[in-house]
Amino acid sequence: MTKPLKVALLGCGTVGSAVLRLISEQADDLTARVGRPVEVAGIAVRRPAHHPDVPQHLLTTDAEALVARDDVDLVVEVIGGIEPARTLILAALEAGKSVVSANKALLADDGPLLHAAAAKAGVDLYYEAAVAGAIPLLRPLRESLAGDQLRRVVGIVNGTTNYILSRMAETGAGFAEALAEATDLGYAEADPTADIDGFDAAAKAAILASLAFHTPVSAIDVYREGISAVSASDVARAAEIGCTVKLLAICERVENGNEDGDSVAVRVHPAMIPTTHPLASVGGAFNAVYVEAEAAGQLMFYGQGAGGEPTASAVLGDLVAVARNRLAGASGQGPTGYANLAVRPIADTPTRYHVSLDVADRPGVLATVAHEFARHEVSIATVRQDGHGDAATLVIVTHSAPDAALSATIAALRDMPVVRGVTSVLRVEGLS
Amino acid sequence: MTKPLKVALLGCGTVGSAVLRLISEQADDLTARVGRPVEVAGIAVRRPAHHPDVPQHLLTTDAEALVARDDVDLVVEVIGGIEPARTLILAALEAGKSVVSANKALLADDGPLLHAAAAKAGVDLYYEAAVAGAIPLLRPLRESLAGDQLRRVVGIVNGTTNYILSRMAETGAGFAEALAEATDLGYAEADPTADIDGFDAAAKAAILASLAFHTPVSAIDVYREGISAVSASDVARAAEIGCTVKLLAICERVENGNEDGDSVAVRVHPAMIPTTHPLASVGGAFNAVYVEAEAAGQLMFYGQGAGGEPTASAVLGDLVAVARNRLAGASGQGPTGYANLAVRPIADTPTRYHVSLDVADRPGVLATVAHEFARHEVSIATVRQDGHGDAATLVIVTHSAPDAALSATIAALRDMPVVRGVTSVLRVEGLS
Known part of the structure; x- marks a missing residue:
C-alpha cells in the first residue's frame, strides 16, 4: 500500500523544474489524493551540468533507459518538440506506462498515432498542459x-x-x-x-x-x-x-x-x-x-x-489522474474520433469581413463598390461613409459568406480605380 | 456489447425533461462516447397526469421500486430537496448503482454520508449540475x-x-x-x-x-x-x-x-x-x-x-462518466476529506469593509472617527472626506481585520454623536 509510484521526468526546463518542485512540496497532499506516495525516479536532461539545483543522483542523459526502467510506473514528458519526445512517449506507452505530456506540437501532429498506442496498451495519455497552460480545458x-x-x-x-x-x-x-x-x-x-x-x-x-x-x-x-x-x-x-x-x-x-x-x-x-x-x-x-x-x-x-508554475499545475493534475487510474487498474476517458467529420477548407468556411476603404467622393462610388460585393454574392451588413474634401472613407462590415468570396471581393476592390486605398481588412467574429 | 445501460430518472420537471430529451436526441453520440447504448428504464414522478409529453409506459409513481429494479444500472436524481431524494440516493448507492444528482441542498447537508455510501459500494456519486449549472467546475x-x-x-x-x-x-x-x-x-x-x-x-x-x-x-x-x-x-x-x-x-x-x-x-x-x-x-x-x-x-x-438545458448538459456529462466507469468496473475520483481543516467562524475571518458616514463638519471629527477604528485595531486603507455646509461625507475603506472587530467598529460609530448617519456598510473583496 505504501510502495510509491515512480515517475520518470523527461526534461527539466522551466516547466520540468516546477513539476519537480511541486511533487516535492506537495508530497503529503499527493499521497492523500493518489492513495500512494509519488516519487521521481529519474530526470532525463541533455546537459546535467546545467541543472545544479536538482538532486544530482536523479539526473541522467539516457532518457530511453530511464523510460524503460522496471521501477518506472509513469512518464512525464516536458521536453517539447517532435523528437525525441515522440519516440520516448511511444516507448513508454508500449511498455504499459501512462504518460503525461505538455507537448502541443507533438499532439497536434501525431495525436491519433499516440492515442492508438495508449489505447492498445490500456494506459493513459493526458496532456491538459498542452493547451492554455493552467486552465482546465x-x-x-x-x-x-x-x-x-x-x-x-x-x-x-x-x-x-x-x-x-x-x-x-x-x-x-x-x-x-x-x-x-x-x-x-x-x-x-x-x-x-x-x-x-x-x-x-x-x-x-x-x-x-x-x-x-x-x-x-x-x-x-x-x-x-x-x-x-x-x-x-x-x-x-x-x-x-x-x-x-x-x-x-x-x-x-x-x-x-x-x-x-x-x-x-x-x-x-x-x-x-x-x-x-x-x-x-x-x-x-x-x-x-x-x-x-x-x-x-x-x-x-x-x-x-503559460509559465512554469501554471503549466506544472496542469501537469500535476494529470499526474494525479493517471496515477489513480493505474492503481485502480483502469484507464481514463480518452479522446474519440468516432464522428470523423470532414475538415472544411478555409475557402468554403463562412466568415465575415470588415473593410475600410479610401475612395473618391463623387456620385456613384458607393454604388460601384456595393456592386462589387453583390457580384461576389457577399451581403453587406453595415456601411458607413465619411466624406472629407474630394475623398471619403468607406467602412463596410459584411454578413457571413464563404471566405473565398470575401477575399475575391477584396482583391477586386483593390483593383478598382475609384478605390484609392484599402486601409484595413480583417475578419470579424462574434457580431450578432 | 450492445446490451444497453439502463437509467432510472427520478423527477421530470424542467431539468428532468431536458435530460430525457437529450438522452433521446443524442442517442448515437452517447452510444459512441459510452461504448454502449444508454436507455431510460423508467421515470418516477408524483403526478403522471402532469407529464403528457413523455412516453407514458415509462412513468411510475413508485420511485423506490424503480431504483430497486434489477435492470436499472444508473440513477439520475433531479427531484431536488432533502426527502425523498436522500432515501432514494442511499438506496441506489447501497444497491451498487452509481448516481448522478443535481441536488445542491442535499449534497450540502449530507455530503459526507452520501459519499461514504458511494465509497462503500464502490460506485460513483457525481453532481456537477448542483453548482453553477452548466459550468464545468x-x-x-x-x-x-x-x-x-x-x-x-x-x-x-x-x-x-x-x-x-x-x-x-x-x-x-x-x-x-x-x-x-x-x-x-x-x-x-x-x-x-x-x-x-x-x-x-x-x-x-x-x-x-x-x-x-x-x-x-x-x-x-x-x-x-x-x-x-x-x-x-x-x-x-x-x-x-x-x-x-x-x-x-x-x-x-x-x-x-x-x-x-x-x-x-x-x-x-x-x-x-x-x-x-x-x-x-x-x-x-x-x-x-x-x-x-x-x-x-x-x-x-x-x-x-441555471435553466433546464444547461443543467441537463452537466447531468449528461456526469452520466457519460459514471456509465463509462461502470463498464470499466472502476469508480471515478471522489471528493476526499483528508485535510479535515477547521472551519473558521466569521468573527475570526479577515475581511475588509467600506463605510460611508454622514458626519458633522467640524474640527476633530475625522480624528474622533479614526480613533474609533484604531481602538478596535482596524487599520484604514483609504479615506475620503467631502464637506458640504456644516455636514461632511466620510468614505472609509479598511484594511483586512477580523470581521468581529470591523462590525464592532461599525456599531460603535453608529453610537457616536458626531456621526449623523451610516449611509452604507458593505464588505469589500478583491482590492489589492
Missing part, C-alpha cells in the same frame, strides 16, 4: 461536456500575441514596436516565429477541435494567419466600430446544407471582436477559451496560458 | 487542480440575485423594485427566499469548499447574508469608489499564524468588488467562479448557472 471538453454537442470553441490561446495586440490597442503602437517591447519584457522569445505566425495557436486549435468534435484534426488541417500584418490602422479601425483585435483559434461545426453530414472548420487568424464579447477583455498574457454548446449555451474558461 | 476542482493547492474560490453562483444587483446598478432602482422586475420576468421565483437570503449560494459554497480544501463543509458551516438589505445607496457608493456590488460565495484557506494548521472560511454575503475584477462584468443571470491556486494562479469559469 481539455478535461471539461472531453468529460464535462461529453453529454452535449459543441458548436464552437473560440480561444485566445497564445499569450505572446495577445500581449502584443493588447499593447497596440493601449498605446497605438505598430506591430514592430509592440513586438520589441514584448521581447524586452520576456513575453516574446528571441525567435518569436512560432507565436506571431500562429503556429503555436494552430497546434492548440488542432487539439481543441479533435476533442470538441470527436474528429482527428492535425496542425496541417488548420488555416493559419499570424499577426505580423496587423497594423496600428487595423487596431484603430476596430476601436471605431466598437471592436478590439485578437488572434483567435476558432473551431466550428459547420452545417453542410444539402450535402451529407456536418464538417469542421478550424482556423487561426487575427479578427475584430466586439468589446462586449467575453473574450475582448482578456488582456496581456492571459488566455481564455469561449465555448458554445447546444445545451450548455455559452461558457468561458480563463487563466494563465 | 466540480470536475476541474476535483481533478484538474488535484496537483495544486487552492487558496480561494469566489463565485457568483446565484443568477436571481445577480440579476437583481445588475439591474440595481443599471437603473438605480432599489432592492424591492428590482426584485419585482425579476419576479415579473421569471428570474425570481414566487417565493424568492432561498435565493435572496443566500441559502442557495450557501449550499453551493459548502460544496465548493468541501472539494477545494479536502475538508467536509456543510451548509450550516457557511456564514450567510442575503441581498435584501442592499440599498440603492450602497450600489451608488460602490460606483463612486470604482466598484460594483455582487453576492459572493467565498471559500478561503486562512493561515492561522501561530496556531496549528490552516483553517477554512466559507461565507456568502454581498460585497463591493472593483469593476476591473474578472467577476465584476458577470451580469444578469450568468454565473462565474474565480479560483486562485498556488501554482495555477488566477482562473475563472463562466457560463449559465
Whole structure:
C-alpha cells in the first residue's frame, strides 16, 4: 500500500523544474489524493551540468533507459518538440506506462498515432498542459461536456500575441514596436516565429477541435494567419466600430446544407471582436477559451496560458489522474474520433469581413463598390461613409459568406480605380 | 456489447425533461462516447397526469421500486430537496448503482454520508449540475487542480440575485423594485427566499469548499447574508469608489499564524468588488467562479448557472462518466476529506469593509472617527472626506481585520454623536 509510484521526468526546463518542485512540496497532499506516495525516479536532461539545483543522483542523459526502467510506473514528458519526445512517449506507452505530456506540437501532429498506442496498451495519455497552460480545458471538453454537442470553441490561446495586440490597442503602437517591447519584457522569445505566425495557436486549435468534435484534426488541417500584418490602422479601425483585435483559434461545426453530414472548420487568424464579447477583455498574457454548446449555451474558461508554475499545475493534475487510474487498474476517458467529420477548407468556411476603404467622393462610388460585393454574392451588413474634401472613407462590415468570396471581393476592390486605398481588412467574429 | 445501460430518472420537471430529451436526441453520440447504448428504464414522478409529453409506459409513481429494479444500472436524481431524494440516493448507492444528482441542498447537508455510501459500494456519486449549472467546475476542482493547492474560490453562483444587483446598478432602482422586475420576468421565483437570503449560494459554497480544501463543509458551516438589505445607496457608493456590488460565495484557506494548521472560511454575503475584477462584468443571470491556486494562479469559469438545458448538459456529462466507469468496473475520483481543516467562524475571518458616514463638519471629527477604528485595531486603507455646509461625507475603506472587530467598529460609530448617519456598510473583496 505504501510502495510509491515512480515517475520518470523527461526534461527539466522551466516547466520540468516546477513539476519537480511541486511533487516535492506537495508530497503529503499527493499521497492523500493518489492513495500512494509519488516519487521521481529519474530526470532525463541533455546537459546535467546545467541543472545544479536538482538532486544530482536523479539526473541522467539516457532518457530511453530511464523510460524503460522496471521501477518506472509513469512518464512525464516536458521536453517539447517532435523528437525525441515522440519516440520516448511511444516507448513508454508500449511498455504499459501512462504518460503525461505538455507537448502541443507533438499532439497536434501525431495525436491519433499516440492515442492508438495508449489505447492498445490500456494506459493513459493526458496532456491538459498542452493547451492554455493552467486552465482546465481539455478535461471539461472531453468529460464535462461529453453529454452535449459543441458548436464552437473560440480561444485566445497564445499569450505572446495577445500581449502584443493588447499593447497596440493601449498605446497605438505598430506591430514592430509592440513586438520589441514584448521581447524586452520576456513575453516574446528571441525567435518569436512560432507565436506571431500562429503556429503555436494552430497546434492548440488542432487539439481543441479533435476533442470538441470527436474528429482527428492535425496542425496541417488548420488555416493559419499570424499577426505580423496587423497594423496600428487595423487596431484603430476596430476601436471605431466598437471592436478590439485578437488572434483567435476558432473551431466550428459547420452545417453542410444539402450535402451529407456536418464538417469542421478550424482556423487561426487575427479578427475584430466586439468589446462586449467575453473574450475582448482578456488582456496581456492571459488566455481564455469561449465555448458554445447546444445545451450548455455559452461558457468561458480563463487563466494563465503559460509559465512554469501554471503549466506544472496542469501537469500535476494529470499526474494525479493517471496515477489513480493505474492503481485502480483502469484507464481514463480518452479522446474519440468516432464522428470523423470532414475538415472544411478555409475557402468554403463562412466568415465575415470588415473593410475600410479610401475612395473618391463623387456620385456613384458607393454604388460601384456595393456592386462589387453583390457580384461576389457577399451581403453587406453595415456601411458607413465619411466624406472629407474630394475623398471619403468607406467602412463596410459584411454578413457571413464563404471566405473565398470575401477575399475575391477584396482583391477586386483593390483593383478598382475609384478605390484609392484599402486601409484595413480583417475578419470579424462574434457580431450578432 | 450492445446490451444497453439502463437509467432510472427520478423527477421530470424542467431539468428532468431536458435530460430525457437529450438522452433521446443524442442517442448515437452517447452510444459512441459510452461504448454502449444508454436507455431510460423508467421515470418516477408524483403526478403522471402532469407529464403528457413523455412516453407514458415509462412513468411510475413508485420511485423506490424503480431504483430497486434489477435492470436499472444508473440513477439520475433531479427531484431536488432533502426527502425523498436522500432515501432514494442511499438506496441506489447501497444497491451498487452509481448516481448522478443535481441536488445542491442535499449534497450540502449530507455530503459526507452520501459519499461514504458511494465509497462503500464502490460506485460513483457525481453532481456537477448542483453548482453553477452548466459550468464545468466540480470536475476541474476535483481533478484538474488535484496537483495544486487552492487558496480561494469566489463565485457568483446565484443568477436571481445577480440579476437583481445588475439591474440595481443599471437603473438605480432599489432592492424591492428590482426584485419585482425579476419576479415579473421569471428570474425570481414566487417565493424568492432561498435565493435572496443566500441559502442557495450557501449550499453551493459548502460544496465548493468541501472539494477545494479536502475538508467536509456543510451548509450550516457557511456564514450567510442575503441581498435584501442592499440599498440603492450602497450600489451608488460602490460606483463612486470604482466598484460594483455582487453576492459572493467565498471559500478561503486562512493561515492561522501561530496556531496549528490552516483553517477554512466559507461565507456568502454581498460585497463591493472593483469593476476591473474578472467577476465584476458577470451580469444578469450568468454565473462565474474565480479560483486562485498556488501554482495555477488566477482562473475563472463562466457560463449559465441555471435553466433546464444547461443543467441537463452537466447531468449528461456526469452520466457519460459514471456509465463509462461502470463498464470499466472502476469508480471515478471522489471528493476526499483528508485535510479535515477547521472551519473558521466569521468573527475570526479577515475581511475588509467600506463605510460611508454622514458626519458633522467640524474640527476633530475625522480624528474622533479614526480613533474609533484604531481602538478596535482596524487599520484604514483609504479615506475620503467631502464637506458640504456644516455636514461632511466620510468614505472609509479598511484594511483586512477580523470581521468581529470591523462590525464592532461599525456599531460603535453608529453610537457616536458626531456621526449623523451610516449611509452604507458593505464588505469589500478583491482590492489589492
